[in-house]
Amino acid sequence: MSHELNALPADAEQLAVWLKTLAEPKRLHIIHLLLEGVQCNCELGDALGAPPNLVSHHLRVLHEAGLIEMERDALDARWIYYSVNPEALRALQDSFAAFFDPARMKPRRVCGPAGVLKPAESALKV
Amino acid sequence: MSHELNALPADAEQLAVWLKTLAEPKRLHIIHLLLEGVQCNCELGDALGAPPNLVSHHLRVLHEAGLIEMERDALDARWIYYSVNPEALRALQDSFAAFFDPARMKPRRVCGPAGVLKPAESALKV
DNA sequence: CATATAATTCAATCCAGATTGAACTATATG
DNA sequence: CATATAGTTCAATCTGGATTGAATTATATG
Numbered sequence: 001m002s003h004e005l006n007a008l009p010a011d012a013e014q015l016a017v018w019l020k021t022l023a024e025p026k027r028l029h030i031i032h033l034l035l036e037g038v039q040c041n042c043e044l045g046d047a048l049g050a051p052p053n054l055v056s057h058h059l060r061v062l063h064e065a066g067l068i069e070m071e072r073d074a075l076d077a078r079w080i081y082y083s084v085n086p087e088a089l090r091a092l093q094d095s096f097a098a099f100f101d102p103a104r105m106k107p108r109r110v111c112g113p114a115g116v117l118k119p120a121e122s123a124l125k126v
Numbered sequence: 127m128s129h130e131l132n133a134l135p136a137d138a139e140q141l142a143v144w145l146k147t148l149a150e151p152k153r154l155h156i157i158h159l160l161l162e163g164v165q166c167n168c169e170l171g172d173a174l175g176a177p178p179n180l181v182s183h184h185l186r187v188l189h190e191a192g193l194i195e196m197e198r199d200a201l202d203a204r205w206i207y208y209s210v211n212p213e214a215l216r217a218l219q220d221s222f223a224a225f226f227d228p229a230r231m232k233p234r235r236v237c238g239p240a241g242v243l244k245p246a247e248s249a250l251k252v
Numbered sequence: 253c254a255t256a257t258a259a260t261t262c263a264a265t266c267c268a269g270a271t272t273g274a275a276c277t278a279t280a281t282g
Numbered sequence: 283c284a285t286a287t288a289g290t291t292c293a294a295t296c297t298g299g300a301t302t303g304a305a306t307t308a309t310a311t312g
Contacts, residue, residue: 006173023149037235047132078258079238109163112205204288
């Protein structure tokens with residue numbers, strides 16, 4: 001047979017990484033805030049009620065997952081602005097929609113006694 | 127103001143629960159297998175290379191999150207068949223698509239020096 | 253240069269939850 | 283009833299990763 005039914009498809013590997021990244025409540029909240037236009041560590045920290053080093057940690061995880069981008073302020077380079085990576089957001093959407101597509105649902109594979117018996121047999125049995 | 131920008135929207139709470147449930151690699155794999163039509167604990171265990179009690183644990187978590195359903199075999203009630211809950215799958219799709227909708231992206235909110243200065247001022251500064 | 257600020261890095265601690273092994277439940281079959 | 287099977291429950295252990303506090307970097311300003 002061509003493709004293993006048992007293995008998780010390769011496309012799903014990237015999705016798994018993204019899901020792990022987004023499953024953290026504070027990180028999901030950060031994405032929400034970034035989408036709303038909030039951008040620097042300090043403001044994110046205020047909104048989350050979290051210290052700057054913790055915010056920094058979560059921002060790094062999000063950045064390493066390719067979900068957000070960073071950019072220094074042109075006038076005062078101490079400030080760093082974060083934003084959602086639009087391409088990644090679209091890829092995430094597509095990947096998720098493909099994996100959890102209800103149309104993917106296949107009929108049950110025969111496994112237990114009820115499936116093994118033919119209709120005629122199961123009729124006799126009853 | 128009507129709604130807090132800081133708080134995670136209520137709709138996102140359910141999504142957060144689902145994401146935490148699906149972020150576990152074996153559970154994501156189980157969803158994949160169920161979508162492919164695999165259904166009983168034993169076959170899932172074979173595919174995952176995991177003992178039945180561990181499979182059972184993950185199935186419970188998925189069930190408690192409302193993502194899967196269970197049904198006993200009509201002929202031999204020792205067998206239990208699991209399947210993805212189609213309604214939950216659709217709700218998950220909708221919820222995720224709404225939260226990560228690229229169209230949600232708002233312009234950056236003023237925060238640092240570059241944003242605070244008016245165009246004229248920043249022009250002078252340069 | 254000295255001081256302040258925005259943010260990161262580092263090391264230590266803590267904790268939720270995955271994993272494991274053994275006992276248990278429920279059902280079927282001889 | 284005794285034995286086997288499919289699966290669950292329970293308690294203990296282990297581990298990845300969130301959290302915390304202190305030190306560090308980079309930049310700006312007087």
